[in-house]
Amino acid sequence: MHTLHNLVSGPLVWLAFIIFIGGSIYKLVTMAKEAKKKDPLVYEYWDGNYAFRSILHWLTPFGSVNWRKNPVLTLVTFAFHISVILVPIFLLAHVLLWKESFDISWWYLPEAAADWMTLIVIFACIFFAGRRMIRKDVKYLTSSSDYWILAMVAAPFITGYWAHHHWPMYRLMYILHILSGEIMLAAIPFTRLSHMLYFVFTRGYIGSEFGAVRHARDW
Amino acid sequence: MSEPASKIESQKEIKQIKDMGLDQGVARLTPEKIEKVVNEVLENETGARLKAYVESCVHCGLCSDACHYYVSRKDPIFSPAAKVKQTLWEILEKKGKVSPEFIRRAAEVAYTECNLCRRCAMYCPFGIDVAYMMLTMRRICHKLGVTPQYIQDTAHSHSATMNQMWVKEDEWVDTLFWQEEEAQEEIPGLRIPVEKEGADIMYSVIGPEPKFRAQLIYQAAVILNAAGADWTMPATPGWDNSDMAMYTGDNEMMARLKKEHFETATRLKVKRIVMGECGHAFRSVYDMGNRALGWKMPPVPVVHALEYYYELFRAGRIKVAKKFEKPVTLHDPCNVIRGRGLHEMTRYVVNKTCENFIEMTPNREHNYCCCAGGGVINCGPPFRDKRVVSNSVKADQISATTKKGVEVVIAPCHNCHGGLEDIIHHFGLGVELKFLGDIIYEVMEKPE
Ligand code: SF4
Ligand code: SF4
Numbered sequence: 001m002h003t004l005h006n007l008v009s010g011p012l013v014w015l016a017f018i019i020f021i022g023g024s025i026y027k028l029v030t031m032a033k034e035a036k037k038k039d040p041l042v043y044e045y046w047d048g049n050y051a052f053r054s055i056l057h058w059l060t061p062f063g064s065v066n067w068r069k070n071p072v073l074t075l076v077t078f079a080f081h082i083s084v085i086l087v088p089i090f091l092l093a094h095v096l097l098w099k100e101s102f103d104i105s106w107w108y109l110p111e112a113a114a115d116w117m118t119l120i121v122i123f124a125c126i127f128f129a130g131r132r133m134i135r136k137d138v139k140y141l142t143s144s145s146d147y148w149i150l151a152m153v154a155a156p157f158i159t160g161y162w163a164h165h166h167w168p169m170y171r172l173m174y175i176l177h178i179l180s181g182e183i184m185l186a187a188i189p190f191t192r193l194s195h196m197l198y199f200v201f202t203r204g205y206i207g208s209e210f211g212a213v214r215h216a217r218d219w
Numbered sequence: 220m221s222e223p224a225s226k227i228e229s230q231k232e233i234k235q236i237k238d239m240g241l242d243q244g245v246a247r248l249t250p251e252k253i254e255k256v257v258n259e260v261l262e263n264e265t266g267a268r269l270k271a272y273v274e275s276c277v278h279c280g281l282c283s284d285a286c287h288y289y290v291s292r293k294d295p296i297f298s299p300a301a302k303v304k305q306t307l308w309e310i311l312e313k314k315g316k317v318s319p320e321f322i323r324r325a326a327e328v329a330y331t332e333c334n335l336c337r338r339c340a341m342y343c344p345f346g347i348d349v350a351y352m353m354l355t356m357r358r359i360c361h362k363l364g365v366t367p368q369y370i371q372d373t374a375h376s377h378s379a380t381m382n383q384m385w386v387k388e389d390e391w392v393d394t395l396f397w398q399e400e401e402a403q404e405e406i407p408g409l410r411i412p413v414e415k416e417g418a419d420i421m422y423s424v425i426g427p428e429p430k431f432r433a434q435l436i437y438q439a440a441v442i443l444n445a446a447g448a449d450w451t452m453p454a455t456p457g458w459d460n461s462d463m464a465m466y467t468g469d470n471e472m473m474a475r476l477k478k479e480h481f482e483t484a485t486r487l488k489v490k491r492i493v494m495g496e497c498g499h500a501f502r503s504v505y506d507m508g509n510r511a512l513g514w515k516m517p518p519v520p521v522v523h524a525l526e527y528y529y530e531l532f533r534a535g536r537i538k539v540a541k542k543f544e545k546p547v548t549l550h551d552p553c554n555v556i557r558g559r560g561l562h563e564m565t566r567y568v569v570n571k572t573c574e575n576f577i578e579m580t581p582n583r584e585h586n587y588c589c590c591a592g593g594g595v596i597n598c599g600p601p602f603r604d605k606r607v608v609s610n611s612v613k614a615d616q617i618s619a620t621t622k623k624g625v626e627v628v629i630a631p632c633h634n635c636h637g638g639l640e641d642i643i644h645h646f647g648l649g650v651e652l653k654f655l656g657d658i659i660y661e662v663m664e665k666p667e
Pocket of ligand 1: 299302334336340349588
């Protein structure tokens with residue numbers, strides 16, 4: 001158990017970050033290069049202002065017609081995405097790890113807030129999974145990988161919550177927490193989680209086309 | 220009309236539809252040929268954009284309610300992302316190793332179950348452009364020789380005659396003279412100036428105008444003359460701005476057509492092209508055809524009829540004798556609204572010419588497509604029923620306005636006209652259909 005702990009909290013952390021950062025850069029650079037060669041129009045029509053206008057509307061809760069048409073999904077989606085990004089970065093326990101290892105630190109979330117946000121992530125994953133099973137159109141689009149991705153995202157939050165509250169077998173859960181967190185991080189550039197990387201570009205591009213060429217709104 | 224008329228038949232199943240072009244095309248395929256062609260197209264003609272779209276689609280279904288096919292039929296196969304699933308996802312996953320039967324279905328999806336209206340791009344959080352992917356699928360089908368018969372015939376016409384309707388050169392010029400004569404009975408001295416070098420405007424129309432709706436040329440002539448415009452129409456090929464090759468996936472032919480069109484305008488030394496009330500032609504000239512030729516924006520400025528009318532009314536160059544009295548509503552055509560943002564200008568003209576204008580909802584960029592666009596109506600009679608029942612939401616939209624008293628739907632686009640005509644008839648909506656030019660012609664002060 002001890003060596004396992006050392007492994008996941010030592011070399012594997014490095015590996016996960018290297019894969020995440022290196023992989024993301026690699027993906028974005030190869031995409032950018034390929035676009036230059038084969039989709040030069042993306043560069044030609046890209047318009048910073050209109051791209052930003054579109055991105056902003058879609059990053060604002062209820063800022064687009066479709067967000068307004070789906071209020072429950074919109075609330076869950078925004079609560080989920082905010083939590084899934086903020087908790088890992090601003091959790092006190094994580095901040096302390098950075099402090100210990102590199103002597104750098106930053107603001108952290110009050111414990112109760114972090115607790116709630118963790119639960120939000122977990123229940124949002126359940127909500128998304130339920131939606132995949134219940135809504136006919138979403139079910140049709142769903143493949144097993146979609147459930148795996150949800151499980152992959154939920155895992156570090158479930159195990160983290162478990163370990164933090166010292167429920168039975170929390171030591172094991174702690175190891176699983178670190179491991180599943182590493183897996184998720186490393187998977188971002190290479191799975192559909194990469195929507196996180198591409199969002200700015202796909203949204204920005206259609207925003208540019210709609211704004212600068214077509215003089216129409218796209219939200 | 221208690222229950223929306225549209226509910227009646229929308230659930231009717233439409234089994235695989237026979238089409239000579241698709242069926243015979245597929246019969247000639249082999250798995251090897253499919254794999255080769257698919258990979259050629261993917262390798263040479265697509266890149267990061269397609270990859271980013273496919274990789275970042277989270278299968279959330281938020282685009283479903285954008286699509287009139289899905290909203291009308293509630294069948295998951297009509298969700299925009301589902302159309303990609305039935306076509307490119309599978310093709311990419313199998314690296315082109317798909318069967319002829321798969322291509323048969325994929326072709327039917329791409330040609331007859333998507334109008335390329337781009338409404339879903341406004342509903343997907345990532346702005347994934349399903350229309351682009353359906354066009355990519357059509358490109359593959361074109362290269363495989365699997366295209367619906369009727370639309371392929373128009374594409375053949377384009378390549379043989381440079382117009383969509385097999386109109387011969389002398390027939391074209393005859394039509395212009397004929398319409399000029401007709402118009403002169405009403406307004407003596409009216410001219411349709413042909414081949415006038417150095418005019419301000421080249422007025423261009425789509426192939427079906429001289430063929431089926433020649434009175435539109437007459438009406439346009441009356442409007443342009445009353446406005447005192449300095450205009451001309453070409454006597455040579457290049458007069459037709461329409462483009463079905465763009466929709467079959469024949470990008471080379473699309474480029475040839477637009478080259479001819481722009482070169483005709485340049486030969487006539489006009490300052491700009493004004494085009495009739497057509498949506499797809501505008502898309503071809505303003506958005507896709509020019510790009511196929513390497514022009515970021517059209518080399519000759521292109522003004523759609525709606526924008527031109529707006530200009531004329533703004534400047535007071537057309538006077539209204541008596542406003543149109545019957546209550547009207549307006550159908551916003553995708554290709555000039557989502558495609559060019561002409562919605563407010565159009566409303567300006569409608570309000571100038573009509574007493575009583577009632578909006579349909581949703582409207583402007585959010586209006587539902589007519590289900591005829593994107594070449595779907597051009598796939599002809601075999602697919603007619605499918606496109607009509609797959610747009611019951613349009614029937615609901617219109618019947619909601621008739622409850623408020625609307626008697627006339629203004630549809631300023633040829634394709635929308637064709638599509639709405641069928642919908643109005645099929646669902647018994649009992650409204651008239653008009654172009655905006657019809658209304659202007661009717662209400663304007665005409666010179667003696
Ligand atoms: S018809 Fe329009 S909304 Fe439906 S999939 Fe095609 S582009 Fe999207
Ligand atoms: S295309 Fe967009 S809205 Fe549709 S399923 Fe994919 S991510 Fe969701």
